Amino acid sequence: MQGNPSASAVNANPLLSDSWFRSQLYGLDRTADDFPRVRQGELADVLASNAGLQQFAQPVIKQLAQKLAEKQSVVILSDATGLVLNTFGDMPSMEKAQRYALAPGNLWSECGRGTNAIGTALAIDDGCEIEGHQHFLTLNQGLYCAAMPLQMPNGQIAGVLDISGPAHFPHPQTFNWVKAAAKQIEYLWVKQSLHPQQWLMSLHLQPQGIDTSDELLLVFSDNVLTAANRLAMRELALSVEQLGSVTFQQLFPQQQQQANTIPVPLDYATQRYYFRLRAPQRSHFATPSEPASDLPFSLGRDGEKMVRLLNAGVSLCIHGETGSGKEYVSRALHQQSRWREGKFVAINCAAIPEALIESELFGYQPGAFTGASKNGYIGKIREADGGVLFLDEIGDMPLALQTRLLRVLQEKEVAPLGSSRSWPVNFAVISATHRDLAQRVAEGEFREDLLYRLQEFSMTIPPLRDWPDVEGFISRLWLELGGADRDIQLSPALLTALAQLPWPGNVRQLRSLLRVLLALADEGEEVTEVHLPAEYRRAALPPQPDRQSHDERLISETLQCFNGNISKTAEALGVARSTLYRRAARDKRD
Template identity: 70%
Template sequence: MQGKSTDSVGQAHSTPLLRESWFRSELYGLERSAEDFPLLGQGELADRLASHSGLQRYAFPMANHLAESLTETQSVVVLTDATGVVLQTIGNMSAMEKAQRFALSPGTLWSENGRGTNAIGTALAIDDSCEIDGEQHFLTSNQNLYCAAIPLQTPDGQVAGVLDISGPAHFSHTHTLAWVKSAARQIEYLWVKQSLHPQQWLMSLHPDPQKLDSVEEMLLVFSDNVLTTANRLALRKLGIDAERLGSITFGQLFPQLKQTPCAVPMPAIHSAETYYYRLRAPAQTLVSVPPKPAVAWPFSLKQNGEKMVRLLNAGVSLCVQGETGSGKEFVSQTLYQRSRWREGKFIAINCAAIPESLIESELFGYQPGAFTGANKNGYIGKIREADGGVLFLDEIGDMPLALQTRLLRVLQDKVVAPLGSSRSWPVNFAVICATHRNLAQLVANGEFREDLLYRLQEFTLTIPPLREWPELVAFIEQQWLELGGQARRITLSPPLLETLAHFGWPGNVRQLRSLMKVLLALAEDGETLGIDALPVEYRQEIPEPAENLKQHDTALIASTLARFNGNISKAAQALGVARSTLYRRAARVRDEN
């Protein structure tokens, strides 16, 4: 055993990357023999899944394709969030040891400060790709694994999560790191391309003009003349710091070029390097008002969505109330996409998730050197990022009182001064806040400023909990379609739909979507899912027919259905029974007729 330990240390010092990672692992105070690893509960994991829908939407198809090519090496593809928490594990884990299956399951944490040197955590620590093989892992319990990982970047330059391949260390993994890099490049390329707004400029660059219009090209997206999004390849190759997105202009990047459409590859110079580029202009419209984007109204906005948009366009602050997970951010994003503010950004900040010591700098930004640990380039802050768009303040009831005063001043004066700066910047944005708490009661308790409440709650929209929504089966089917179930020809059987429609959903829409993502991840293409596909906690008994329904004869059921034009939900409510019960009885009525 002593010899193996010595070998492990030797492996750890074989490269500068490993030496530095092992050094950090020791500084974290980790014991190499530790086996008790952090694991999120199902509720918190569901929250993580729901808040990373964009990452999963663009990464899952590629991850699924990648997993199909790894069967011979008994490897799986792992997708984590930006903290190293596993969101999805894709592939066949049956050949792995039990400990490996547990270690790579959703909800486990693979950050470097939690698990020592490992591909996921170390990739996040260095913000670059890496592979960790066998005894190069800091923790002894991980030394039978091989892992290759790379961070995934959002179009606005933020780390979204990590794409990882993990498998038994005794297999050969010659090309695994290259596969991970290639997959990440495609994911980030498609993410930028598919997030492009018709009113934005798209610039493609590559040293070789033959490689334009391929995943190897660099992508830059400009709103007017300001660079707003780019793929990681472009930022790295052109030496652009992600913090400069939203402030650097086309002219600053390419002072010798004019921002005019260019379909034929033309040379451009940047930092003495020659690239070939194409530049696509925004789509032109024949009317002065941009066309309304094709965004479907969620249920809670079907009746008054247009009114909410008019209020938002007029600068009225909206407060969205509802239970946790009921879709407050989704509703807010829909309003933003329909409003005149859609040319700007939708900037969300969760007032409950950010430590009190950091929320001020996150909101208002800071100058270089404003405090210990500050980014050397400073940070403009969420409020300035939202200029021209929408600032979404989630869980506003958890904002510290001291910051409420500063926020109120910004909302009133429309100027913001970063920490450590004597200069103020003008800002103009719409505000949507969201909470599951009673703000009026917080005011009465002295925990929330009354004047800020009146400024933020100029109009209130209450979202009912999912269990109270009508047409729930149709909504479930719509969500299944949006998440890609139909594209993979995976269908939900009627008994499964009925069970889902009658579940209590304490986590609301967030919990429903998280469950559906789990079902999608575990299902085979073309499969029809039954109740047995559900996790145990969701397999509830379908209620027995109610006694009062047994007293309703066929004619009454038929007439009630006719009165509501066949609407099962409304007929069931009129008869005082559950929809599932009426479904069965209505089917008998049809059969009898």
Template identity: 40%
Template sequence: MPIAAAPAPPPDAVLAARRRFFSGAPVTEDALAVPILRSWTRCAERGMPVAGRLRAEPLTEAELAVRRERHEMLRRRCRPELEALHAAASASDSIAILTDPVGLVLDTVGAAGFADRAAQVALRPGVSWSEAETGTNAIGTALVERRPVEVRGAEHYAEAHGILTCAAAPIHDPFGELIGLLDLSGPASVPHLHALALVQLAADQVEHRLFEGAFPGHSLVRFHRDPIYLGTAREGILVFEDYRLVAANRPGLALLGLGWDALKAHRFGDLFEGSLGKAGEERRARTARGDVVLRLERQGAPAAARPARRESVAAVPAGPRFDAQTEKDLGRAVRLLEAGVPVLIQGETGAGKEVFAHQMHLLSSRSGRPFAAVNCAAVPEGLIESELFGYEEGAFTGARRAGFKGLFREADGGVLFLDEIGDMPLSLQSRLLRVLQEREVTPLGGGRPMKVDFALICASHRDLKQRVEQGAFRADLYFRIAQYTVTLPALRTLADREALVARIWRELAPAGEATAPSLSPDCLAALARHDWPGNFRQLVGVLRVLRALAEPGEELGLDALPADIRPAPAAGACASPSPAWSGGATMAAAGDLGAVTRAAIEATLAASGGNISEAARRLGIHRSTLHRHLTMQGPGRGR
């Protein structure tokens, strides 16, 4: 819902707050908006300069074209709002801006005169306005705070940006993920009374349209306290699959007093009294926050329960952020997918093959249709045929009473992703080839062939050419699915790994974290130098453990790293004590009972992958007891 802008502090009050802040004196919350003060504090902790020019190197034209192509669907959906924002603010000489989820400016629309002045401070396409690179500004700070933010004149951290007044609102997808941001920027000398409300409304409109046709086989509930708002961007929308909440918009969660963590944690009956009702009819329903008017919309019958490995509509899994070459490969792969050409993704385990496939789906014209995925190596050989092709009622013992339509038909109209296809049994490869040639599926147990339309993405960590030579994979199927192959690089081969590790560390920070732990230069360098045989999956796992065990504001050194990642000490150097979860046992050499206890704790934590709860269970003690032991081991060890 639109958020009313907070009253602007008088310019003199902001300047006084700047003087106090940068002289080291405390600044009260009534002297400066809380999000601005938090942002200034973050920027100061990073050592960002206040005067002079901040680093704002634009992408090259080729790099910007790749980034725009990657976010083409977002750009198309936001174009009407960009034009509307420009029209609404034309009198104030402003420009409307669209950025990607990390603050890179993709498009601008607005007054040429101010656009020239904005370009002087790099407010133009191809430049990142993330808070970490540009200081306090509406774009970067709204992305960190995950809420609409307005930054006026001297509230910007960098003095050079004081010529701007900017208002920005993030855009969330139906799963709560940030997918972009809309911003309205103009000269600080001109009043912008309704800028924040305008960008919030524009973001709401974009988010509202994301639900159109995006959830086949699901039940959509549209509701509001006042029926006049049904059908508008202010209505609440909840999406249910078999009565379980799987997606929502922000107004819907706000009306019920919920956050994004409510997804998959609630069922319809937890939120509304009564049943879903009939499609199209309006009825009153009681919630924990009062009565609402509810209207049900069914996009087909409620979907049958599915194993966790398959997804009809899914958020992109957490994983790597691709380098420039892989982003170019992604753009090409999407174009080929649109042309009906199958794409094969190769790469080591953990290199991001599934993330790449999800990105292809989201950037394609099929993004509003199903993404049906199956790991061919995880399904027992005796079941994979029924999983893919489906079956009729009574096809075999244990079959569902109503039969099962199978993954091929589930993917109809969308994308079929066959992960680890190199492990598909030879007997099934011939049937898959027939489906790809004829685009027809015949369920097990008989029945008539059914036409299917899906785009195909396959992936494997195996060398499929070698599998063909060994006779373990059909050559005709290989040439059918490998018409275009993308090989994802291993993490250890990427350039500038320190910047990559630092970026993933920042992205793992919880929203609104005030005093985030940091990585020391030595710790960051050690993480970047490690070989990472498990690639991004292993790196992200280690960074999550480090964050979970770190204290607020703590700088993590080499002693915080697991023993297998920490660099070996130089020859002749005295061994430093092992960290609490490194698995080292050097302290036991002292022979005292405390050292033996610490060694046992360290070894158990290492065997548990740093999981304190699991280590406590293995040791037969309570988690709080283990925490006390860790805390007693001194600074840097009680994480």
């Protein structure tokens, strides 16, 4: 620190002496006058990736900038590396070079510019003010700066809020303003990014401090702490690592996780706080918005009943041939039910390799097994929280997993792989199968208790060929697929022929065929039997009655002519005798 005019002042302040020491370690030249800054194009990218920070910070910063109008100071917002994103306000009396240095695109990290409020606040993760000669670089010694890091609700540092002005001006209140504005930004950020399904806990030493930006905010997803403001993290001595892992019960073992409206006392460490806990806003269930779609008519009169059962949390099991619409119907039921604000999470128990089903359903902790994502995975069951879990091909679920699934359904709690903790979950279950589950139970392939749990109510979607009005359904599906938009009609004869096909692949098969016909047809065309793909044409084309009756008449007249002698008749008609024998056998049978 030799050669520094304010060496003694710096040495007397550990914050400053540490920062100067770091600046020297960075090998900075105190007389440097070229500063690190990014190009315009790079700045645009950085601005875009800090959109969230700007969104929450700007309203507060604008108020702050108004306050500073007469104070020859600017408000600066930097990102988490100290790169200036926005500068608000004006410093007409400031030297041009310094005005330029505070403009967007300049990097004020400690390693780039030595001791300065933005860089040092980031280095110590706390607020600081750096006045004139306390700056490491000579060129910055005409500046006064006060800065405070901004913390995101997840505990990470998002950037820095700073006020800078000429060092020769008095700045008695500036640091307090920065701290108050940063607190306000962090407060709004937590409150405004709250998900309706999260718990919000507000704490303060005084009951009247609740609902002010001085309150400590804690956010819980289920019972796990997932977000907090800096005030809460400081006062309750919480670490970033605890966000996402510590539970309400671990934090407040004496306290039930129950909502309250009037602040009540709560002891934490050696302090008495007052707190209010707001429960997730699931109230939309009581006043549901308009459902998005009608129930499919394949549900018939059972539709309404199924919705009521689902609303009551009854597990539904839908049986039906492949392609008959089990998932389609389940999605429609979800949309009509009180669970519609939550997700519809489908899992095909037959399509996921047995080794992966468990992690897919229950999720896993980071590094729970070789190849696991380093971020862990929440799992389908927790994804379905508040919504519907659709278990397709449930009859194919491996036995070992059936046991775990049963436990989740009974206890409404799920523990990810590699975790000793469980999360409460609340969802409706619809399962589907084309198998006979009772038979699977008899074969020892399906747990009987799980069957009862999943099949509290069961319904069967009949195969398409048994639907009461297949022609009507085909017409509707044709419209839905865009037939009317392109003015392409199905001929009445084709419609009748299609309605009579057996459709082993049910609606899926019918849908695919209609899409093929639509794709191949020209605008305004009528689609007839001749447009059918060959494999359908054979099945759909009606027998040729005239030709058939003509042949039959000819055979029977010739037979009469030869007194029923088959060999002579065959010879006369030029057909094989076997043809006539087959026909004779058929006549006898009819």
